[in-house]
Amino acid sequence: xxxxxxxxxxxxxxxxxxxxxxxxxxxxxxxxxxxxxxxxxxxxxxxxxxxxxxxxxxxxxxxxxxxxxxxxxxxxxxxxxxxxxxxxxxxxxxxxxxxxxxxxxxxxxxxxxxxxxxxxxxxxxxxxxxxxxxxxxxxxxxxxxxxxxxxxxxxxxxxxxxxxxxxxxxxxxxxxxxxxxxxxxxxxxxxxxxxxxxxxxxxxxxxxxxxxxxxxxxxxxxxxxxxxxxxxxxxxxxxxxxxxxxxxxxxxxxxxxxxxxxxxxxxxxxxxxxxxxxxxxxxxxxxxxxxxxxxxxxxxxxxxxxxxxxxxxxxxxxxxxxxxxxxxxxxxxxxxxxxxxxxxxxxxxxxxxxxxxxxxxxxxxxxxxxxxxxxxxxxxxxxxxxxxxxxxxxxxxxxxxxxxxxxxxxxxxxxxxxxxxxxxxxxxxxxxxxxxxxxxxxxxxxxxxxxxxxxxxxxxxxxxxxxxxxxxxxxxxxxxxxxxxxxxxxxxxxxxxxxxxxxxxxxxxxxxxxxxxxxxxxxxxxxxxxxxxxxxxxxxxxxxxxxxxxxxxxxxxxxxxxxxxxxxxxxxxxxxxxxxxxxxxxxxxxxxxxxxxxxxxxxxxxxxxxxxxxxxxxxxxxxxxxxxxxxxx
Numbered sequence: 001x002x003x004x005x006x007x008x009x010x011x012x013x014x015x016x017x018x019x020x021x022x023x024x025x026x027x028x029x030x031x032x033x034x035x036x037x038x039x040x041x042x043x044x045x046x047x048x049x050x051x052x053x054x055x056x057x058x059x060x061x062x063x064x065x066x067x068x069x070x071x072x073x074x075x076x077x078x079x080x081x082x083x084x085x086x087x088x089x090x091x092x093x094x095x096x097x098x099x100x101x102x103x104x105x106x107x108x109x110x111x112x113x114x115x116x117x118x119x120x121x122x123x124x125x126x127x128x129x130x131x132x133x134x135x136x137x138x139x140x141x142x143x144x145x146x147x148x149x150x151x152x153x154x155x156x157x158x159x160x161x162x163x164x165x166x167x168x169x170x171x172x173x174x175x176x177x178x179x180x181x182x183x184x185x186x187x188x189x190x191x192x193x194x195x196x197x198x199x200x201x202x203x204x205x206x207x208x209x210x211x212x213x214x215x216x217x218x219x220x221x222x223x224x225x226x227x228x229x230x231x232x233x234x235x236x237x238x239x240x241x242x243x244x245x246x247x248x249x250x251x252x253x254x255x256x257x258x259x260x261x262x263x264x265x266x267x268x269x270x271x272x273x274x275x276x277x278x279x280x281x282x283x284x285x286x287x288x289x290x291x292x293x294x295x296x297x298x299x300x301x302x303x304x305x306x307x308x309x310x311x312x313x314x315x316x317x318x319x320x321x322x323x324x325x326x327x328x329x330x331x332x333x334x335x336x337x338x339x340x341x342x343x344x345x346x347x348x349x350x351x352x353x354x355x356x357x358x359x360x361x362x363x364x365x366x367x368x369x370x371x372x373x374x375x376x377x378x379x380x381x382x383x384x385x386x387x388x389x390x391x392x393x394x395x396x397x398x399x400x401x402x403x404x405x406x407x408x409x410x411x412x413x414x415x416x417x418x419x420x421x422x423x424x425x426x427x428x429x430x431x432x433x434x435x436x437x438x439x440x441x442x443x444x445x446x447x448x449x450x451x452x453x454x455x456x457x458x459x460x461x462x463x464x465x466x467x468x469x470x471x472x473x474x475x476x477x478x479x480x481x482x483x484x485x486x487x488x489x490x491x492x493x494x495x496x497x498x499x500x501x502x503x504x505x506x507x508x509x510x511x512x513x514x515x516x517x518x519x520x521x522x523x524x525x526x527x528x529x530x531x532x533x534x535x536x537x538x539x540x541x542x543x544x545x546x547x548x549x550x551x552x553x554x555x556x557x558x559x560x561x562x563x564x565x566x567x568x569x570x571x572x573x574x575x576x577x578x579x580x581x582x583x584x585x586x587x588x589x590x591x592x593x594x595x596x597x598x599x600x601x602x603x604x605x606x607x608x609x610x611x612x613x614x615x616x617x618x619x620x621x622x623x624x625x626x627x628x629x630x631x632x633x
Contacts, residue, residue: 031334034334034337034338034341035165035334037337037341038118038157038160038161038333039118039161039165041118041119041121041122041161042114042115042117042118042161044117044121045113045114045117048110048113051106051110052107052110052111052114052166055103055106055107055110056107056166056169056173057169057173058103059100059103059104059107059170059173060169060170060171060172060173060174060177061177062096062099062100062103063100063174063315064174064177064178064181064312064315065096065177066093066096066097066100067178067311067312067314068308068311069089069092069093069096070093070311071311071312072089072308073085073086073089073090073093074307075303075304075307075308076304077089079303107166111162111163111166112162114161114162115158115159115161115162116158116162118157118158118161119154119157119158119161122154122157122340122344123150123154125344126149126150126340126343126344129343129344129345129346130146130343132351133346133348134348134349134350134421134422134423135416135422136349136381137346137348137349139381142227142230142231143227143230143231144223144226144227144228144229144230144231145223145226145227146343147230148222148223148227149223149336149339149340151226152222152223152226152336153335153336153337153339153340154336154340155336156329156332156333156335156336157333157336157337157340159329159332159333160329160330160332160334160336160337161333163326164326164329164330164333167322167326168323168326168330171319171322171323171326172319174315174316174319175315175316175319175320178313178315178316179193179316181308181312182309182313185305185308186305186309189288189291189292189295189301192284192287192288192291193284193288193313193316195284210269214262214265214266214269215266215331215332215335217262218259218262218266218332220335221255221258221259222259223339224255224258224259225252225255225256225259228251228252228255229252232248232252266328270324270325270328273324282317284313284317285313285314285317288309288310288313289310292306292309292310293306349423350423350437352440352441362437362438362439362440363434363438363439363440363443364439364440364442364443365432365434365439365440365443365444365446365447366432367446367447367528369397369398369432369528370397370431370432370447370528370529370558370559371394371395371396371397371430371431371432371433371559372394372395372418372429372430372431372529372559372561373393373394373395373428373429373430374391374392374393374394374414374417374427374428374429375392375427375428375429375430376390376391376392376426376427376428377390377391377392377417377424377427377428377429378390378391378425378426378427379417379422379424379425379426380425381413381422383425386425386582387408387413387582388410388413388414388417388582388583389582389583390427390583391410391414391427391582391583391584392427392584393575393584393587395559395561395575396559396574397432397559398556398557398558398559399559399575400555400559400560400562400572400573400574400575401559401560401561401562401573401574401575401576401577402562402563402564402570402573402575402576402577403415403561403562403563403564403577403579404564404570404576404577404578404579404600404603405578405579405580405585405603409579409580409581409582410579410581410582410583411533411579412563413582414561414577414579415533415561415563417429417436418529418531418561419444419445419448419450419531420436420439420441420444420445423437424436431444431529444529446525447527447528447529448527448529448530448531449469449522449523449525449529449530449531449558450522450531450532450533451515451518451519451522451531451532451533452518452533452534453534453563455511455514455515455517455518456518457509457514457517458502459502459503460501460502461496461498461499461500461501461502462491462494462497462499462500462509462517463475463478463498464502465502465521466478466481466482466498466517466520466521466524467521467524468521469521469522469524469525470524470525473524475498477524478498478520479498481520481521481523481524482516482520484523484550484553484554485516485519485520485523485547485550485551485554486546486547486549486550487516487519487520487546487547487550490512490513490516491513491516491517491520494509494513502517516547519547523554528558528559529559529560529561530555530558530559530560530561531560531561532551532560532561532562532563533563534563552572564576570590570604570607571590573589573590574589575587575588575589576588576589576590576593576600578593578598578599578600578603580599585598585599586598586599586600
């Protein structure tokens with residue numbers, strides 16, 4: 001079975017809230033496999049992890065030791081009026097307190113450094129996983145969901161690593177050491193404490209699953225909020241252009257309302273659990289007072305032992321409320337870790353490594369002529385809804401292929417397959433005789449120059465964006481790439497020329513200037529295969545004329561695929577593919593297709609009408625007068 005025929009699964013990045021049909025039953029509140037995997041990311045700081053573990057164990061004994069020492073001073077030297085003993089005991093207490101807090105400083109510092117080490121490793125692996133995903137992944141997963149995982153979920157995981165685990169160990173150790181002292185002091189009275197365990201276990205069990213569900217719903221709803229916020233920021237121009245502010249604000253308020261509702265329910269549950277746990281502790285202290293007082297009156301227990309026992313009982317019960325709060329944080333960390341590892345472990349629909357023994361190891365594409373052949377290719381972004389059906393053609397090396405047809409006919413889909421952004425659902429795409437699955441993506445893209453209608457620039461200078469695909473290019477080579485496009489004056493007219501700063505998504509440059517930068521970026525690496533998807537749609541007519549002349553020279557010696565919307569481009573193409581409903585309706589040269597008087601001839605007549613001179617303005621075209629580009633082809 002080929003990769004294209006392999007069954008595809010529908011991903012769900014985040015488990016949906018209960019209101020949307022989430023599957024909470026499959027969620028394990030504290031999955032120890034996840035805990036172990038999280039802590040594996042702290043192994044680069046293994047020495048600090050060992051020291052932190054040792055400090056945690058010591059810390060769990062130090063606090064009960066301070067209480068025991070204070071109780072010994074009260075019941076000993078103070079009770080017997082021994083001033084020297086009080087002074088010695090106070091000095092011992094002070095020294096132990098200083099040592100305790102000094103070690104606490106290092107424990108806290110090591111925990112923060114350990115959390116940072118783990119989070120950096122996780123973030124790096126997530127980013128590496130995202131870079132390996134094909135385009136289909138990003139078509140189906142919202143950017144806001146990904147950002148939510150890399151921000152809120154990762155911070156919850158950080159808290160879980162650096163705080164929850166070690167603080168819980170300290171609190172549990174404090175309870176164990178206090179219990180040991182109480183058991184040695186008076187084992188009969190300690191039996192009263194032992195009755196607490198089943199009660200606390202029952203209370204914890206009752207609230208545990210409710211905490212788990214609400215925590216998961218809260219973080220899942222936060223993912224929806226982040227996704228909506230990201231879409232609104234990216235589309236703010238459209239939102240304001242259509243006066244959608246009130247509508248979008250209302251939709252966003254609904255998401256916030258759902259998120260707030262889950263948070264309030266979570267806070268209410270925590271507000272019940274924490275006081276209940278504290279009440280249990282206070283109740284058993286009262287029982288200790290009653291039983292201890294009765295035994296003291298019967299002379300079976302000394303005052304010193306009762307005081308020590310009550311102080312240690314307080315040390316035994318006080319961690320319970322802290323552990324309750326830590327448990328809530330642990331659930332948030334586990335819910336975040338579940339989503340993060342889903343994102344990290346999501347298996348791409350295809351990779352450059354073979355997924356079956358029947359497929360050969362992908363090899364690097366040699367830097368040769370780039371002959372492209374489609375053999376019975378069918379393709380659909382959703383395999384059940386094909387947008388290309390049985391497409392077959394050959395683009396010889398150094399040929400220019402023009403793709404024409406109405407919107408939705410499949411032009412961009414052919415380009416996506418040529419660039420290996422997607423794999424064909426059926427059939428084969430061959431590059432220089434190599435089936436595209438057997439060619440490494442890196443070697444193909446090293447031979448590829450691509451300019452799309454939707455230009456994308458990154459923060460930095462104009463020069464940085466031009467050398468994006470070839471970082472080692474010199475300033476002279478960057479300048480030469482722009483000169484080759486006959487557009488040097490347009491870049492030099494910028495405030496700082498090539499050193500002009502480019503904001504996010506090309507802010508600071510006009511649409512035409514951004515497109516010129518994208519052209520220079522595509523041609524700087526000297527590609528053998530060029531893809532132009534309506535690449536001059538954002539450029540004015542005069543600049544387009546200059547660019548077309550330059551392209552006629554630059555495309556020589558290269559195999560190029562051009563989604564055409566200018567007559568000049570179509571006429572100069574070596575092969576024209578006329579697409580209709582995902583099929584090739586006609587193919588051939590310009591004169592040949594005109595002579596057939598078929599679909600291409602009809603489209604050509606429409607082009608002539610669109611680009612005909614406007615009689616109301618000499619030298620202009622109808623398209624220019626309307627302020628629009630010709631009809632999409």
